[in-house]
Amino acid sequence: MPVNLTANAISAINGGDVNSKPLLQVLDIKLIGSSQERYRILLSDGISSQHAMLATQLNDRVKTGRVKKGSVIQLIDYICSMVQSRKIIVLLNMETIISDCEIIGNPKVSTESETTFQKQLPNGNLKQSIGIGNNKFNAQNSSNSLPSYRSTVQPSHQPPANYSAQTHGSFVPSYGAQNHGNNVQSFRPSVQPPYQPPPNYRNQGPIVKNEAPARIIPIAALNPYQGRWAIKARVTAKGDLRRYNNARGDGKVFSFDLLDSDGGEIRVTCFNAVVDRFYDVIEVGRVYFISKGSLKPAQKTFNHLKNEWEIFLEVASTVDLCPEEDASIPRQQFSFRPISDIESAESNSIFDVIGIVTSVNPSVPILRKNGMETQRRIVNLKDDSARTVELTLWGDFCNKEGQKLQEMVDAEFFPVLAVKAAKISDFSGKSIGSISSTQLFINPDIPEARSVRQWFEHGGKNVASVFISRDTMPGGPKNEIRKTVSQIKDEGLGRSDKPDWVTVRAAINFIKADNFCYTACPLMIGDRQCNKKVTMSGNSRWQCDRCNQEFEECDYRYLLQAQIQDHTGATWVTAFQESGEEILGCSAKELYKLKYELEDDVTFTEVMRRRLFYQYLLRLKIKEEMYGDEQRVKITVVKVDPVNYSSESRYLLDLISNFRTL
Template sequence: MPVNLTPNAIATINGGDVNLKPLVQVLDIKQMGSAQERFRILVSDSVLTQHAMLGTQLNDRVKTGLVKKGSVIQLIDYICSEVQKRKIIVVLNLETIIPDCEIIGNPKMFPDATAHKTLPNTNSVQPAGVVGYNNLSSQSHGNNMSSIQPALSSQNHGGNVQSFRPTLSTLNQGSNMQSFRPALSAQTHGNDVQSFRPTVQPPYQPPPSYRNHGAVMKNEAPARIIPINALNPYQGRWAIKARVTAKGDLRRYNNARGDGKVFSFDLLDSDGGEIRVTCFNAVVDRFYDVIEVGRVYLISKGSLKPAQKNFNHLKNEWEIFLEATSTVDLCPEEDGSIPQQQFSFKPISEIETAENNSIFDIIGVVISVNPSVPILRKNGMETQRRILNLKDGSGRTVELTLWGDFCNKEGQKLQEMVDSGSFPVLAVKAGKVSDFNGKSLGTISSTQLFINPDIPEARDVKDWFDRGGHDVASVSISRDCVSGGPKNEIRKTVSQIKHAGLGRSDKPDWATVRASISFIKTDTFCYTACPLMIGDRQCNKKVTRSGNSRWQCDRCNQEFDECDYRYLLQVQIQDHTGLTWVTAFQESGEEILGCPAKELYLLKYELRDDTRFADIIRSRLFCQYLFRLKIKEEMYGDEQRVKITVIKADKVNYSSESRYMLDLISKVRRY
């Protein structure tokens, strides 16, 4: 069956027609891009060919063979953009008409409208007086030109006028050379010059200049709305309509170019495309208060740059940077075609083998929530931390660590729900994987939490939990032994720490031990610390009294009215195999004693309430914890000693621990 491609399709598209929907043939396909696959094709209308770029949403058409070399396709949705003074067709949607076909016609590349025009042939047209005027004899056909010479001035002394200079005019083929007119001036001295009429080259006339006598008409038509997945740097004017699904915090930075500020937000459109938008400095002032999570905006006039995958988890190779000329317009009417959020849920069991810092969407039932506790970050700033546990049908549970505002918003609501006896479903969008002491998830600035969301996945996991999933044994990937894993994920007993020689190597060893507290030293349970900041970190060095009411730091060489109080606990722990001493600093000390160090210090040394102080200490004795320990050999004077530091102390959840023990029993029986 003969195939008729759309006549003049390439020329029509380059002329700006985007409604033709032509039939064209694919002559070639090449894969481009490294961060994300992208395909460039060569299309033909049987007479002309033109390069085109496929939107990433069409990649599957190439991978599955629906679009290949020879395929006849219909361009449904497309634009034509100019890149580096060359035009390229960006294909947003297409249909395959004939998957495989012989090449039709003998097409040639479409001539670029901006290419240089062909210069006239100047081999036989050169200005008079140019030295080296060659090949003049080749221009004569039947003329007597044997003595024509291209000299600048030809002086003849008594000879026949056959030696003279030609002009710029084309050589008169087939005519007598006696009518050939020399240029400039020719001096003759007694020569027989028949029809020799000297001419003068006209003076140089510059080309006319045109002044702007009025306003230039600009293209004020609104930019065409395209899908996010079709965005690429080859487009000149574009606009996207999308919903804000996440908004990052306003952050300040300092580098070699000075101070600055930045924030980002994520967009989702009706086709499921996602992209991150970033604003810096003055642009932050324009748009930070304008952007609201959940609202739909029309955005245009931004620049596209490669996405920084270290900080951007979205599946898009580009990132939008808004500029001074960018526009962000709120859509007044709700667009129901754009979903509120897009998830890519994975079972908790997949986190067990995931790489550190990878991003996951998970959904599960909240089975426990710990209280929120203050944490001092490495930069000296204090924040809040709350840990909860999620369970799904994959046979695994995982710790989710909430940081900052998540602790007081969603975290507090979840704790109230669990304390009341209900087990809510929690959907986590963009949780960050951590492999410290096992695998866990943590919130980042772009994380979104949804409690009991109205989505099919939430209903499915809730039905599973209510029909018996609550009692199904699950293993925690956040604190249990992973076979063949690194040492920081291995459960040990107290005696095994010594017998395995942990801490004797150059690097510290890590272990998780279930043990109870048998003794706490109370004479030096905390120390007074410097609250001053050194750069972006708190000093935290020990301070001493200066007079009766002030404190002094020798490191900072300053005095101040108030100091900090930080835990330095010496704790003896024991299990069924033996006992050992461990050291607990600020965060782990609060987890063990359940109150800030300052409160306990004032109770003992200011209020001198020894009874209440003793009750707090006594209440922690013989309580079982899961201790995450760092074990490292250090030098004390002239002696090497193994120091064991408590990194984290969690009270044993007997329900989870029982499931862990049952799982170990089942593994033993299996082998």
Template sequence: MYANRSPVARNQATPMIIPIAALNPYQGRWTIKARVTSKGELKHYNKTHGDGKLFSFDLLDADGGEIRVTCFNEMVDKFFDVIVVGNVYLISKGTLKPAQKEYNHLPNDYELRLENGSTVEQCYEDDAAIPRNRFRFRYISDVENMESNSIVDLIGIVLSISPTGLIMRKSGTEVQKKALQLMDISVRSVEVTMWGNFCNAEGQILQSLCDSGAFPVLAVKAGRISEFNGKQVSTIGSSQLYVEPDFPEAREVREWYEREGRNAPCISISRVYTGAGRQDVRKVITQIKEENLGTSEKPDWITVTATISFMKVDNFCYTACPIMNGDRPCSKKVTNNGDGTWRCERCDKCVDECDYRYILQLQLQDHTGVTWATAFQEAGEEIMGMPAKDLYYLKYEEQDEEKFEDIIRKAAFTKYIFKLKIKEETYGDEQRVKATVVKAEKLDYSQDTRSLLEEIHKLRTETMNPESSNYRSSAYNSGMGTSVDVPRREFGLPAANQFSSDPRPLGGMILCGACGSNGHVFANCPSFMSEPQGQHYVSTQGRNTGRGMPRQHVGSSY
């Protein structure tokens, strides 16, 4: 029996709260009481009969029933700000439709669509009988035999994580991507890819924990399995990530890892991708010409560390169309009609005000040479530190040349990490290799040093032991079905003897170059950590010995 609640509409009988599992299309009045477990992003769509918008959220009730609710157009305006993940609601009226299983992974044959007569009332007193979420955890070893596009819940230890990268969609927009290796009690690991906002939220937390030397527990709710690169798991719109959760399963995984998992040989079910698709590879400028980058059918994506040695400032931006095309502006060049309006040929419309977008021509220089590159809107704002419209008005409306030149000087002669797209294009009858700045970040010397150390460690390990498959923070050497020794991470640096010329890998163990023992490296060797305080930083000759260096300084820019 379920308790009656207050009426959902005037002059109606008091409805009875029913479980989600009891909903069917033939019911009249009903009310469900459930907690919102996830909420999707607001999306826009374009169809032949018109444009629209939608969002969805998932519900869980006290009996374990789950259902997805979708709102369109006017209902988006009415309920989007009302729905908050974690809150409990009384929901009445709506249309039950067959669930679209290609988009809806919940174990329910129906999904609910809210309409004009639907009501959503928040319960301000939390109901402890309704769980916060419902997990159906599977072992990573099970994922290997599951079909592609299946939805799975996983929980395990994050062994390593890669820096955030950018992927170009077919629509021309870019999306953030971040990958990590997850291992569980089955002694298997899988690559988990985070997309979009997951990279900035949970992804940054995981990155900080891994850089500090920790191996955090991660629970993945509703990850999608793919076979693009062996077996992988990726986030989707309804996915949820829990870092160091307070679950019984999380405590079990942590205890197992500390007891035996840390030193257990691990088998990866994901392969290293070596195809010709997009990969951000670190290069120097002269390699663009020496390796004929950009001359193949697909563009090359590289990362270079360089300084802006020259910048053309005569035409640093262009007038663009601000008309929204779906969820993004048109951005095509517009022409001045002479009457204060601007015309876009693509949209075939006139607008009262135009937008201003960067098109910077930059000369990039590193220790090997120089090259020209073009930076458009997003990359231009990262470099200039302000919108193109503000810089345009400063130069041409306010005519403050001194301030304008000061901004240019601050942007130039600064070292950045540039992610470049290299592609050969045709200008007239001439073929030219064009470099486009996809992303520009001011150089973080501490983080860059760690990346360089990882690359050095990779080369040294491959030279000493070509079959080594140790994990590193930004590159995975594991292969399908290949046994991998998972070493201890030392303060976010590669697990090797960083300061000795001989890392001496032996049976998956790394030996200290100072005392010959395993389980630690030179930087935190107990024989040096126990020396008197007067020898921690600088010797009597004023030389940095590195002996007894405190834990927090290892791997820093010092």
């Protein structure tokens, strides 16, 4: 199939033409980059050739063989950027016209020719030069560097007759088919012509320091090598303002996510003084023009967007609100995956999920590792893949969307919930949880929501659903791995490198009354209490070896040794402060005062006795530890919940349904 490449397309692109959609040929393809696959290709118009970078979304064209050496392609969307003083074409979209073709013409790489020409100048002496774009060329000794160019050199202060002056102050040869009169052949150099501004910037008078407005480009075209760029995008998510402290001092940071009309997404981050400028300006759902930021590799640990770069705004950056609503930019972009895909997904990966809310648990307070308290709420989602997953909501999600969901489910209306950017966890079975960038949409007006609603109303509500973790307790206070007491020993739990976390439904049948608590240090270390064991010094004051201080009063903390039992057997467990208070219903200090100060053994014994033989859901941490020269399995109670018999009945019914589907 004969084909004609677009003549002089390379020169036109270098001059700023990004609308002609030329036909070019691929001369070479090379895979580059270590952190992410990028393809560099060599393009030809039959006369000149130039390197180009393939946008990552087009990588599959190379991998599937649709684009290869010799292919003739049509450029659809593309830009030209400066990379280390060289112009590189960035391909955003293209079509393959001919998959395999013989090399057309005799193209030359202009940048290599320029470099060769400069290297061949004697001693690098540029006595006679002409300006072509951003490169200077010596016309002396041209017989060594350009054999077809043998003109007589004219004085440097006078331009030859066939040179036209440009506004940049350099002279550009008016190349044509005419001869110079001194054995000069028809000469079509492969060097770039001088940069011409886009048409909308012409006839605007002189521009000082290239301060014309930057051209709007797609988010997918952004790269760190662009000097000037601007994007138009909608804010789809805005993170909370966070404060931090490191070796360089205190600081603050916040981020927001952008989406443009081409579907490109990118995260923008602001620090310190930049936060003060833009935090109150940015509103979710609004469209902005953003420019003059720096691009750095995205930290995929914290950034789930499908973009290898992240924008960092600076003091000189601009963020301008678009005066009119742009309907071409969607309000939100989802990449929904069925709940069944979560079973095989890696932990910490990010999913968009949509499903029917079948149950919502009350919000409960949780103490984080840093000593700060937050809220947690459990929601169960079901979709047409006949799977149910547990969604854990944290913080403000519990009181906003979480409370609304609970009210709807209590009224026996089961809403559709779309979850954007949920994080997958394999702790106690596969589940998903909210993170700072998570967004919840209740009954959204999107096709996926209408589809799952129709499925649910036409029989889906009665379909037996398989929980992703079979040992889970749907509708209960937490998504736990359920075990019996005998399974702890029979399955060798706690003997691996990491502890095992299980939930056991059992009764407490015995509590040791001796040494039920210890004396603890009440001093604060930062925002947390020391809690180390203290001893009485010679001057009747309590002393902490860790804090190296003495004080009048100490604290009292539980260290209970108890035996639990279910229908399969019994085992010993240890309960510390919070768990001890949940079991006995009073503080360790109150019980200590009752036994040792008031010496009321009758009341003390009654407090112990009345907590026995009640069933609890006990959250256990099981880990093998060294005691002297012996390895022992230690079982610690980390959470105590009374049995909710309604939720427990649903759990048993779901187990029966799961066994029936096997």
